[in-house]
Amino acid sequence: MCADPIRRFLAEQDPPTPFLVVDTDVVAARAREVRAAFPGALIRYAVKANPAPPVLDALVAAGIGFDVAGPVELALCLERGAAPADLAYGNPIKKPRDIAFAFERGVREFTSDAAGDVDHLGRHAPGSAVSIRVVLDGPDSATPFGRKFGCEPAEALDLVLRAAARGLRPGIAFHVGSQQPDVAAWEIGIATAAKLFAEAAAQGVALTRLNLGGGFATAHRARVPSLDAYAATIASALETHFPGQRPELLLEPGRVLVADAGLLRTEVVLVAHRGERRWVYLDIGRYNGLAEAENEAIAYRFEPVDPRGGPSGPVVLAGPTCDGDDVLYQRTPYDLPLDLRTGDRLELPGTGAYTASYASVGFNGIEPLRTYCVGRWGDA
Numbered sequence: 192m193c194a195d196p197i198r199r200f201l202a203e204q205d206p207p208t209p210f211l212v213v214d215t216d217v218v219a220a221r222a223r224e225v226r227a228a229f230p231g232a233l234i235r236y237a238v239k240a241n242p243a244p245p246v247l248d249a250l251v252a253a254g255i256g257f258d259v260a261g262p263v264e265l266a267l268c269l270e271r272g273a274a275p276a277d278l279a280y281g282n283p284i285k286k287p288r289d290i291a292f293a294f295e296r297g298v299r300e301f302t303s304d305a306a307g308d309v310d311h312l313g314r315h316a317p318g319s320a321v322s323i324r325v326v327l328d329g330p331d332s333a334t335p336f337g338r339k340f341g342c343e344p345a346e347a348l349d350l351v352l353r354a355a356a357r358g359l360r361p362g363i364a365f366h367v368g369s370q371q372p373d374v375a376a377w378e379i380g381i382a383t384a385a386k387l388f389a390e391a392a393a394q395g396v397a398l399t400r401l402n403l404g405g406g407f408a409t410a411h412r413a414r415v416p417s418l419d420a421y422a423a424t425i426a427s428a429l430e431t432h433f434p435g436q437r438p439e440l441l442l443e444p445g446r447v448l449v450a451d452a453g454l455l456r457t458e459v460v461l462v463a464h465r466g467e468r469r470w471v472y473l474d475i476g477r478y479n480g481l482a483e484a485e486n487e488a489i490a491y492r493f494e495p496v497d498p499r500g501g502p503s504g505p506v507v508l509a510g511p512t513c514d515g516d517d518v519l520y521q522r523t524p525y526d527l528p529l530d531l532r533t534g535d536r537l538e539l540p541g542t543g544a545y546t547a548s549y550a551s552v553g554f555n556g557i558e559p560l561r562t563y564c565v566g567r568w569g570d571a
């Protein structure tokens with residue numbers, strides 16, 4: 192009998208590929224690590240990273256709250272036993288009726304970055320805490336948000352005052368971009384927030400809450416900072432920029448709580464030689480789980496399941512659909528065994544985040560990526 196629940200599942204069930212298997216014990220362990228690294232901070236898991244009910248169950252049991260993007264994620268978290276007070280509606284883009292739905296269900300924590308949305312919150316979520324999200328001039332992450340979210344710091348003060356005038360309880364939020372390997376990004380965010388806290392105080396509005404977002408990176412082929420390294424930089428930036436009066440902290444990690452808990456298995460559909468290059472077509476691609484391979488942003492590890500021990504050589508990796516964009520890696524160098532052939536299986540470790548949740552519902556008749564959850568909260 193094998194102790195690792197993922198290995199045991201694979202040995203006993205071996206379902207058809209492609210699929211994702213998630214160890215909920217690892218999710219619970221990560222939750223404990225995040226709580227220990229950021230003592231006193233409110234942790235709100237970004238549900239979009241992996242909304243599988245057993246994952247949510249493990250996090251509820253670990254005392255983690257949830258960052259929801261809309262009514263469906265919100266209802267799911269409540270159904271899994273989360274308390275409304277532990278939910279934050281962190282999506283700045285929301286319909287007034289969805290704000291009203293959240294408020295009616297007991298949610299009192301929101302994020303906003305535009306005057307129109309602040310007004311909707313004042314009307315449909317009276318008295319709630321609203322963090323104003325600022326855009327930062329910081330280092331790009333692997334999957335940056337661009338200019339879609341966040342107001343300029345100069346506009347943030349206006350939104351803070353606007354929120355206060357509408358009876359809301361304003362705070363400041365930022366998000367450094369997902370898979371952010373540069374710890375200095377948080378330092379920039381905290382410095383920006385501190386300036387806004389001071390400016391708001393000068394206008395008679397006391398800000399108390401700072402939302403540091405998510406963005407903590409997880410390892411694939413490249414090394415990333417440890418959770419402790421992120422925490423140390425954040426703690427020292429808080430000491431520098433908020434001497435004496437540390438704000439109440441909120442964190443919205445997604446990836447770091449679930450990525451390492453997941454393992455994806457795929458199968459080689461076809462190997463073809465085109466010009467100088469060897470193309471390997473897999474039964475997983477951009478549309479059924481590897482959306483984050485877009486622009487080759489995240490370079491997953493691909494490990495043969497039963498290697499025959501021969502030499503390896505370069506490959507282009509592509510997905511199974513009839514879409515020209517369904518190519519995974521043609522610039523990022525990958526080596527796989529030269530004798531790789533149809534039916535061989537590969538494993539992608541560290542794929543518990545942003546894989547199944549990004550899969551399309553049936554492009555080319557391919558079903559969304561199946562998730563099997565194992566471990567204490569598992570259902571497989």
Ligand SMILES: *Cc1c(COP(=O)(O)O)cnc(C)c1O
Pocket residue numbers: 237239240258281282366368369370404405406407443444445446447
């Ligand atoms: C996606 C998202 C997160 C989670 O980001 P990670 O990089 O997965 O930690 C947190 N907050 C908001 C508002 C998000 O949109």
